Amino acid sequence: MKKILAIETSCDDTSVAVIDTDYNVHANLISSQPEHDLFGGVVPELASRVHLKNIVHLTEAALKKAQITFDDIDAIAVSVNPGLIGALLVGVSYAKSLAYGLGLPLIAVNHMVGHVAVNMIEHKDEMVAPYLVLVVSGGHTELAHFTAEREFEIVGRTIDDAAGEAFDKSAKLLGLGYPGGPIIDKLAKQGDSSYQSFTIGMKKKDNYNFSFSGLKTAIRNFIESHSRDELEEHKYDIAASVQTGIVDNLLYKTLNYLDKNRIKKLVLAGGVSANSELRSRLETETAKRNVKLIYPSLKYCTDNAAMIGAAAVEKLHRKEFSDLDLNAFSTKGFRIL
Ligand code: KG4
Ligand code: ZN
Numbered sequence: 001m002k003k004i005l006a007i008e009t010s011c012d013d014t015s016v017a018v019i020d021t022d023y024n025v026h027a028n029l030i031s032s033q034p035e036h037d038l039f040g041g042v043v044p045e046l047a048s049r050v051h052l053k054n055i056v057h058l059t060e061a062a063l064k065k066a067q068i069t070f071d072d073i074d075a076i077a078v079s080v081n082p083g084l085i086g087a088l089l090v091g092v093s094y095a096k097s098l099a100y101g102l103g104l105p106l107i108a109v110n111h112m113v114g115h116v117a118v119n120m121i122e123h124k125d126e127m128v129a130p131y132l133v134l135v136v137s138g139g140h141t142e143l144a145h146f147t148a149e150r151e152f153e154i155v156g157r158t159i160d161d162a163a164g165e166a167f168d169k170s171a172k173l174l175g176l177g178y179p180g181g182p183i184i185d186k187l188a189k190q191g192d193s194s195y196q197s198f199t200i201g202m203k204k205k206d207n208y209n210f211s212f213s214g215l216k217t218a219i220r221n222f223i224e225s226h227s228r229d230e231l232e233e234h235k236y237d238i239a240a241s242v243q244t245g246i247v248d249n250l251l252y253k254t255l256n257y258l259d260k261n262r263i264k265k266l267v268l269a270g271g272v273s274a275n276s277e278l279r280s281r282l283e284t285e286t287a288k289r290n291v292k293l294i295y296p297s298l299k300y301c302t303d304n305a306a307m308i309g310a311a312a313v314e315k316l317h318r319k320e321f322s323d324l325d326l327n328a329f330s331t332k333g334f335r336i337l
Pocket of ligand 2: 111115138270271302303
């Protein structure tokens with residue numbers, strides 16, 4: 001059994017993990033960056049600088065947590081795309097210096113593949129194709145149909161905002177803070193989602209693409225036509241209505257694809273898969289259809305380095321290593337480059 005040191009710096013969380021080739025996680029440390037709170041969103045250059053400050057100490061702490069030293073590591077894995085380019089470059093440069101200094105193989109990981117692969121940690125035996133993956137993060141909303149191991153087709157994607165972005169932008173419009181997803185999720189628990197309908201999607205279109213820009217406009221119009229007092233009084237109901245609007249959108253296309261293609265397994269991936277309404281409504285809908293639903297526990301939904309390590313396991317088995325001229329890319333999607 002080999003051990004991988006995995007590094008994730010694609011956005012505003014610095015994370016370092018130690019995972020072995022049996023998918024046991026020995027450490028998965030995440031240092032989030034409160035430095036951005038003042039600005040109501042992630043400031044890219046600031047993110048890079050904070051990664052640079054944290055990465056060495058976090059790596060030392062991860063090794064300590066795993067009760068090992070660099071001598072026990074067999075490979076270095078790092079996320080190379082998609083993400084903020086300056087932030088990714090910190091992780092990639094550090095990973096390269098470790099691989100060079102320690103004489104270890106270097107494994108490049110696509111961040112989105114990491115979000116899917118994290119399910120191997122808790123559901124290894126069930127992650128057998130065919131299955132449909134609903135990838136919902138801050139930058140991506142995609143339906144990926146896996147027909148075999150590592151073979152997939154993107155059958156639907158957002159044509160404007162991503163689901164996480166829809167949560168974040170709605171929260172910003174409502175003055176609720178950042179990141180919007182967890183805040184709306186929490187408020188919604190005390191609200192009534194029938195208060196206002198924000199279910200504006202692409203229901204009539206005969207495809208599996210998503211759109212959230214109509215919802216954003218509806219929220220803006222709603223805010224402009226209500227007083228501050230009314231908005232404050234109904235804060236919980238509005239959060240519940242927004243959340244239901246976003247989840248309705250996701251469910252409609254996902255369930256449609258499952259039904260039409262008779263797929264019996266659905267996998268959730270990405271930060272928005274932490275959403276309680278998305279999880280519980282999908283539990284109900286998949287049970288009705290006899291579809292197996294797989295999702296990560298909360299700590300593995302949002303960005304973390306264990307997911308990068310999980311995606312690297314297969315690459316280590318196949319000896320798919322990168323040279324030391326490896327670069328980082330901001331390119332969106334599931335492929336490196
Ligand atoms: O996957 P992730 O950590 O980073 C990216 O790769 O983008 O996803 C971050 C996104 C943010 O938009 C955040 O608001 C959303 O995931 N998110 C949630 C929840 N927790 C995080 N959205 C809805 N409900 C949640 N509980
Ligand atoms: Zn992510």
